[in-house]
Amino acid sequence: MVKPLSILETEELTYTYSTGTPFEKTAVDHVNLKIEKNCMVGVIGHTGSGKSTLMQHFNGLLRPTSGRVLLDGEDIWADKKKLRDVRFRVGLVFQYPEYQLFEETVWKDIAFGPKNMGLSDAEIRTRVLETAEMIGLEEELLERSPFALSGGQKRRAAIAGVMAMRPEILILDEPCAGLDPKGRNHLLRQICDYQKKTKSTVMLVSHSMEDAAAYTEKLLVMNQAKLFCYDDTPAVFRRTEELCSMGLRIPQIAGVMHTLRQKGYDLPEDIYTVEQARDAVLSLLRKGGGAAC
Amino acid sequence: MLKDITLGQYFPIDSVLHRMDPRFKIIETMLFIVLLFMGSSFWILALGAVFVLLARQLSNIPMKMIWKSVKPILHILAVTAVLNLLFIDDGDVLFQWKLLKVTEGGITTSLFMMIRIVLLIIGSSLLTYTTSPILLTDAIESLLSPLKRVKFPVHEMAMMMSIALRFIPTLLEETDKIMSAQKARGATLDNGKLTERAKALIPILIPLFVSAFRRAEELATAMECRCYRGGEGRTRLRTLKAAPRDYIGFAVCLLFLAAAAVLNILL
Numbered sequence: 064m065v066k067p068l069s070i071l072e073t074e075e076l077t078y079t080y081s082t083g084t085p086f087e088k089t090a091v092d093h094v095n096l097k098i099e100k101n102c103m104v105g106v107i108g109h110t111g112s113g114k115s116t117l118m119q120h121f122n123g124l125l126r127p128t129s130g131r132v133l134l135d136g137e138d139i140w141a142d143k144k145k146l147r148d149v150r151f152r153v154g155l156v157f158q159y160p161e162y163q164l165f166e167e168t169v170w171k172d173i174a175f176g177p178k179n180m181g182l183s184d185a186e187i188r189t190r191v192l193e194t195a196e197m198i199g200l201e202e203e204l205l206e207r208s209p210f211a212l213s214g215g216q217k218r219r220a221a222i223a224g225v226m227a228m229r230p231e232i233l234i235l236d237e238p239c240a241g242l243d244p245k246g247r248n249h250l251l252r253q254i255c256d257y258q259k260k261t262k263s264t265v266m267l268v269s270h271s272m273e274d275a276a277a278y279t280e281k282l283l284v285m286n287q288a289k290l291f292c293y294d295d296t297p298a299v300f301r302r303t304e305e306l307c308s309m310g311l312r313i314p315q316i317a318g319v320m321h322t323l324r325q326k327g328y329d330l331p332e333d334i335y336t337v338e339q340a341r342d343a344v345l346s347l348l349r350k351g352g353g354a355a356c
Numbered sequence: 357m358l359k360d361i362t363l364g365q366y367f368p369i370d371s372v373l374h375r376m377d378p379r380f381k382i383i384e385t386m387l388f389i390v391l392l393f394m395g396s397s398f399w400i401l402a403l404g405a406v407f408v409l410l411a412r413q414l415s416n417i418p419m420k421m422i423w424k425s426v427k428p429i430l431h432i433l434a435v436t437a438v439l440n441l442l443f444i445d446d447g448d449v450l451f452q453w454k455l456l457k458v459t460e461g462g463i464t465t466s467l468f469m470m471i472r473i474v475l476l477i478i479g480s481s482l483l484t485y486t487t488s489p490i491l492l493t494d495a496i497e498s499l500l501s502p503l504k505r506v507k508f509p510v511h512e513m514a515m516m517m518s519i520a521l522r523f524i525p526t527l528l529e530e531t532d533k534i535m536s537a538q539k540a541r542g543a544t545l546d547n548g549k550l551t552e553r554a555k556a557l558i559p560i561l562i563p564l565f566v567s568a569f570r571r572a573e574e575l576a577t578a579m580e581c582r583c584y585r586g587g588e589g590r591t592r593l594r595t596l597k598a599a600p601r602d603y604i605g606f607a608v609c610l611l612f613l614a615a616a617a618v619l620n621i622l623l
Contacts, residue, residue, distance in 0.1 A: 124536050147542055155540040163537040165562035175559070179542030210566065224541060 069097040070264060071121060071153070071232055076130035078116055090116040092288040093130070098232070098266070103258050105275040105296065106268040108285030109310040114268050115158075117285065118234050121266075122153040151180050154230030158237045160221035164209040169200065169220045172209050176228040194227040197257050199249070215246045222250075226257060233257075234266040239274070251278050276300065276314045276335035284311070297333045316340045365425070367485045372601065373415035374486045378495035380602040384609045385483045391613055392472055392479075395620040401468065403619070404475045407612050408482070417485050425481035426474055433470055440466035491594070493517045498596055511587025519575070527568060534563045 078091040090113045098104060108114045119125045120132050123139050123146045131138050139149045154176075157163070166172035170191055177187045195205055198219045204212065209220050222238060235254065239247040251267075255278055258265040266283075269275050275282060275296065282299040284291040286309045292299060300306070300313045303321070312318075313335070320334045320343070330347060334340050373381070392404050412422065446461025484492070497514030504510050535545065538559045545556050 119536070122540055124539060147544065150540055150542055155537075157533065157537045157540070160537065162567055163534055163559075163563050165559045165566075175543075176541040179544075228541070 068100050070100045070135060071098040072096060072133040072136075073120070074131045074133065076117070076120060076132060077128050078120065078125060079128045082128065089288050091120070091127075094290045096283070096290065096293055098264060099281075100231075100264055101258075101262045102264050103255065103278060103280045104264065104266045105279030105282045106266055106285070107270070107272070107275055107282060107311060108291075109287075112285040112309075113288040114285050115236055118155060118236060118266070118268060121232065121234060122150045122155045124150075124155070151176070151228050152230055153232045154225040154228050154234065156222050156225045156233070156235045156238060158240060160225075160238075161209075161214070161217035164217060164221055164224075167208060168206055169195075169209050169212070170205040172220060173205075173223045173227050176224055180228060190227045190229065191223075194223045197260065198223045198226065198253055215242060215250075218242065219250070222254075229261060230263065232264045232266065234268070236268045237270065238267070239269070239271075247274070254278075272300075272312055272314045273316075273336075276317070284309075297335065300335055301333070365421075365481065365484050366488045367417055367421055368488075369416055371414060371416040371486065373411060373482070375599075375601070376486075376605060377596055377598050377602045378487045378491045379498055379596055380598065380606055381483050381487060382492075382495055382499060384605060385480055387609050387613055388479045389476060391616050392475055394613075394616045395623070396468065397619065397623050398468065398471075399619050399623060400616050401471050401475065403612060403616055404479075405471075407609075408475055408478050410608075411479070411482050415482055415486050417482065421485060422478055422481070425485075426477055429473065429477055433473060436473065437466040437470050440469055489521045490518055493521065494592070494594065494596060511590075515587075523568075523571065526571070527564070530567055531560065531564055534560050534567075 073094050073096045076091055076094040076096075077089065080086070080088045080090055092113075094117065106114050106118070116125065120127060123132070126140060132140070134149055134152060139146065164172050166175065173191045173194060174187050177190050182190070191205070192202070195202065200216065200219050200223060204216060204220075209217060212220060218238070222235065226233065238254065239250055242250065251274055254265060254267070267274075267279060279296050281294065282296045283293045284299060284306070291305075291309065292302070300317060303313050303317075306313060313321075316337050316339075317335045320330055320340055324330050324332070328347065330343050334343055388404065388407060391400065391407070394400055441458055441462045442456055444459060444462040444465050445457070446459055446465070448460045449457050450460060450463070451458040487495075493514050496517070497510055500508070500510045500513075539545065543556060543559055545553070545560075547553075548556065
């Protein structure tokens, strides 16, 4: 198998808050990572495990206390003048991004990033329209004030503002926080579609194991400032006990399947979404199985 | 980062001065300022210096912090000193160059002014070093309460002050977040011409104002939900109570003031 090319790497990345004061705290502790191109990555970890701090290193908002961040093999801090380009190549959407909307119209707000990149008006125009379509903002909304939109629409507009820069890596910090379940799934599906369409890498910070299982290919698990593991999603969820011990869990449906297996039902391992579970149970019933009890 | 800016300069340790009633401390600081302006003799300043040293001793505030409070006004001090030196025409001329001349009176006045300002700053920063902002507003409310008779909204004013103080760190954190978010979209904040820099503030100020208004509204609703209806009949968690040491401190203060008055008459 050909090893997929990595785009983002970290070498012994460490970050300490308030060094030299009594409040000193290491938020990221010697993290070594290799993130592949064209990949949907989930980032999970307990609150305060250092996920958000780690993400802010990827686009150079925070400078590592020690260690390096490499984008395409180049240290992003090697040339400070290029740091701005790094931010265009690694897009970061913060939690509750709708609070950063500021322009008169949604259009202008989405165009803010591309404009900073120095793109031509025509290019900006195509990008705004394309992105709005991908994220599900109707064209007539684009001429409205971002403050007149509904909560979900505001969120979409803010995410579109970063997507429109077409970053090679898009990082979203809990993009679904505070949305209703239907809005969540809808938004996640659109983000997935965006990833497939642009063949970029998307990193999704999430607290929902269900979302992680359903939408990501690989999982990055942080625990107490250290990288616990970075592996294929099913492989991570196989380590049930370890995940539970650090305050995380496996998707609920995986727990149900696990219990059924223990009761003697012949169900395959590696079932992490409701759809997979449905298919497995149906095929078992069709086989007339389940006679274990 | 913005978070590192210290606001208010409360220095949280335990000392006699920290434990004193903030109302007394405010009045005493005022009396101290009066003392400094009572006369133009160096003896008055010496008295003020003794008072400040005594207060410092009681406060346990490290000398380093005292120096930190004086540092920001050093250039103001220098300007006053130079102005006094050049423009006061009093006594023997010591040095002259074209229109500019330095006189004996000029030297004494500029020295006098410098010492007075330094004492003033140290004295008032001892108040803020030893009193938390919340206690200060409580004390101001209590001291201004007689104004209620003339329908001055004392409680409302104090409440506004404490809310403002409470939200400064929150808004700072928010600014930090918004700045990061706009930087992530390629906003440049720290270079370019003045007009460009001013323009670059728009993406930060607008979300900040929007969020400040949102927070204000949420806070107002939350207060109403808890039946807040102004200061009338409201009890407090921390009641200000004068202890013997407060009266002693006040007496000492008056003694210093009396001594200054006597000096003024004698000299």
